[in-house]
Amino acid sequence: xxxxxxxxxxxxxxxxxxxxxxxxxxxxxxxxxxxxxxxxxxxxxxxxxxxxxxxxxxxxxxxxxxxxxxxxxxxxxxxxxxxxxxxxxxxxxxxxxxxxxxxxxxxxxxxxxxxxxxxxxxxxxxxxxxxxxxxxxxxxxxxxxxxxxxxxxxxxxxxxxxxxxxxxxxxxxxxxxxxxxxxxxxxxxxxxxxxxxxxxxxxxxxxxxxxxxxxxxxxxxxxxxxxxxxxxxxxxxxxxxxxxx
Amino acid sequence: xxxxxxxxxxxxxxxxxxxxxxxxxxxxxxxxxxxxxxxxxxxxxxxxxxxxxxxxxxxxxxxxxxxxxxxxxxxxxxxxxxxxxxxxxxxxxxxxxxxxxxxxxxxxxxxxxxxxxxxxxxxxxxxxxxxxxxxxxxxxxxxxxxxxxxxxxxxxxxxxxxxxxxxxxxxxxxxxxxxxxxxxxxxxxxxxxxxxxxxxxxxxxxxxxxxxxxxxxxxxx
Numbered sequence: 001x002x003x004x005x006x007x008x009x010x011x012x013x014x015x016x017x018x019x020x021x022x023x024x025x026x027x028x029x030x031x032x033x034x035x036x037x038x039x040x041x042x043x044x045x046x047x048x049x050x051x052x053x054x055x056x057x058x059x060x061x062x063x064x065x066x067x068x069x070x071x072x073x074x075x076x077x078x079x080x081x082x083x084x085x086x087x088x089x090x091x092x093x094x095x096x097x098x099x100x101x102x103x104x105x106x107x108x109x110x111x112x113x114x115x116x117x118x119x120x121x122x123x124x125x126x127x128x129x130x131x132x133x134x135x136x137x138x139x140x141x142x143x144x145x146x147x148x149x150x151x152x153x154x155x156x157x158x159x160x161x162x163x164x165x166x167x168x169x170x171x172x173x174x175x176x177x178x179x180x181x182x183x184x185x186x187x188x189x190x191x192x193x194x195x196x197x198x199x200x201x202x203x204x205x206x207x208x209x210x211x212x213x214x215x216x217x218x219x220x221x222x223x224x225x226x227x228x229x230x231x232x233x234x235x236x237x238x239x240x241x242x243x244x245x
Numbered sequence: 246x247x248x249x250x251x252x253x254x255x256x257x258x259x260x261x262x263x264x265x266x267x268x269x270x271x272x273x274x275x276x277x278x279x280x281x282x283x284x285x286x287x288x289x290x291x292x293x294x295x296x297x298x299x300x301x302x303x304x305x306x307x308x309x310x311x312x313x314x315x316x317x318x319x320x321x322x323x324x325x326x327x328x329x330x331x332x333x334x335x336x337x338x339x340x341x342x343x344x345x346x347x348x349x350x351x352x353x354x355x356x357x358x359x360x361x362x363x364x365x366x367x368x369x370x371x372x373x374x375x376x377x378x379x380x381x382x383x384x385x386x387x388x389x390x391x392x393x394x395x396x397x398x399x400x401x402x403x404x405x406x407x408x409x410x411x412x413x414x415x416x417x418x419x420x421x422x423x424x425x426x427x428x429x430x431x432x433x434x435x436x437x438x439x440x441x442x443x444x445x446x447x448x449x450x451x452x453x454x455x456x457x458x459x460x461x462x463x464x465x466x
Contacts, residue, residue: 144304147278147296148318148363158317162308240308240343 027209035213044198048214049221051194052183055111059118060179064172066119067126072164074127075134084127091124100186109190118182125178133167134160154206165237173230180222246272246383247284248398248424254416256291257397260350261433264420265451270403271301273425274371287373294366297359297398299373303352305344312340319362330358333395334388350381357385361392368393368400374409386412411448419455 009028018028027035039045074081074088100117107113131184137160145155161168195214202210246269254260265393275281277288279300287299290296305314315327322330331337334354344352353373360368373389374382386409393400393413410417410433417431432453 030366140300140302140304143280144298144300147280147298148359149295151320154317158306158309162306240345 025208027212031209032212032216035209036217039210039213045214045217046191048195048198049217051191052180052187052196052218053193053221055115055118055183055187056176056180059115059122059183060176062115062119063122063126063175063179064168067123067171068130068164068168070123071127071130072134072160075131076137081131086125088127091120092128096121096182096185098188100182104190111191114186114191117186118179121182122175122179123191126175129167129171129174130164133164136167137163169234169237175224176222176230180218246424247276248426250425250427252418252427252430256399256400259400259402259413259415260418261402261414261416262402262418263404263407263410264425265422267406268420268422269425270420271371274298274369274401274403277367278369285436291366291399295363296367296369297361297363297365298369299353299356299360299371301371301373302377303344303349303356305352305355305359307344308463310341310343311336311347311351311358313447314344314355314363315359318359319364322362322364324340327358327362330362330392333391334358350385353377354388357389357392361396364396365398368398370400370402372404373402375405382409389413395427407449407452408445409431411445417448417452419452421456455464 018026018031023031036045045098051235070084074084099120103117103120105112107116141159141163142155147161150159183194184196186200187194188200191197194220198214199211202208202214250273252260260439262270262273272281276284276403277290278296279288305311306317309317312327312331315330316322319327329339334357335352336354336358339347339355342351344355348354357373360370370389374385377385387454390413402413411465414433415432419431421428430443431448433448
């Protein structure tokens with residue numbers, strides 16, 4: 001109830017702001033809604049969303065897969081950690097924009113370069129988070145698995161991964177929001193389609209209505225993914241946890 | 246921690262190691278189980294044998310049910326074998342529970358079931374009934390005896406409770422205070438002679454006498 005009230009106030013403030021700033025600077029909710037409907041009817045909205053979401057999915061999967069593998073390695077093997085840490089620090093502090101521009105310069109304005117740029121941007125955060133999870137593994141359970149001669153793959157699946165799961169979830173959550181923001185930048189700078197590309201065109205035409213229209217639709221889609229996909233997965237993975245009353 | 250420990254166990258024999266807290270009993274078990282490599286000497290085990298171990302804490306996987314915990318360690322156990330095991334240990338109603346929902350007694354039983362399901366050639370029990378109330382510990386000891394009798398396996402039990410050792414073992418090894426060495430070896434022959442109160446008292450007295458003597462020796466008197 002409180003949430004709906006808060007959202008209603010937000011929309012109200014938006015409307016008031018549009019009256020004060022003028023339609024050109026800040027279009028009101030009605031104008032934006034009309035723009036959304038128009039884009040949806042013409043099919044442009046669906047195409048842009050599809051392109052952007054595909055890039056998000058690809059870059060996210062790539063970064064999570066490589067990041068988890070490297071994070072586990074660095075968390076468990078001291079040598080890997082010592083060797084990899086300086087590289088990690090450099091990557092962490094390299095601005096996203098630098099990575100994107102270099103990717104386009106070295107890889108050309110290609111899809112591969114775009115996806116790679118986004119993945120590399122997310123990679124260091126994932127590694128750091130998963131590495132912490134690997135460092136926090138319970139040695140008692142490791143010993144139990146060792147004494148019972150549990151095969152390595154089984155031990156990773158049943159002993160290690162469930163312990164890393166909360167860290168994995170944290171990396172996925174923060175990673176998802178990071179990835180789609182960078183995908184938009186990547187599309188703006190060097191791709192011929194997608195939500196970021198549309199934003200770029202709208203910017204050049206000073207079409208604020210379209211900018212806000214695409215932004216709102218995109219946020220709505222990401223929220224839906226969060227509610228329909230991420231939260232149920234998280235609930236299922238936490239079934240075994242004992243809740244303190 | 247340990248000094249000059251040497252012993253040999255017959256197949257199917259239950260050996261209990263009794264000693265004061267902190268003398269190194271757990272360290273000895275860890276060395277035998279292959280968890281501790283910082284020692285001089287040799288440990289010779291039946292080569293192809295699996296080890297079944299019950300640690301002081303249950304060490305169950307909290308994110309798997311009781312049944313899954315046992316099945317993960319013993320994938321080749323048949324449904325019938327597991328059902329019989331769960332029945333003996335009174336775990337049948339808890340098969341689908343998670344360790345977070347179990348009491349300590351139930352968790353210990355699950356750890357016992359896990360160690361037995363493996364059909365090991367060596368069973369290692371590290372103070373498996375410590376911190377349980379007397380009634381429950383006695384019940385679990387009875388269940389353990391049933392399991393050992395139904396499938397004899399070389400067993401190494403560590404405990405600080407002399408009576409528990411007498412109730413379970415074929416042979417009792419006395420360990421001194423740290424650095425631990427074997428003070429004495431007593432044949433108990435649990436299966437041959439009934440554990441009457443008199444017999445238990447006699448063995449306890451013998452244990453006390455041997456411990457005193459050892460203490461006297463080490464103090465240089």
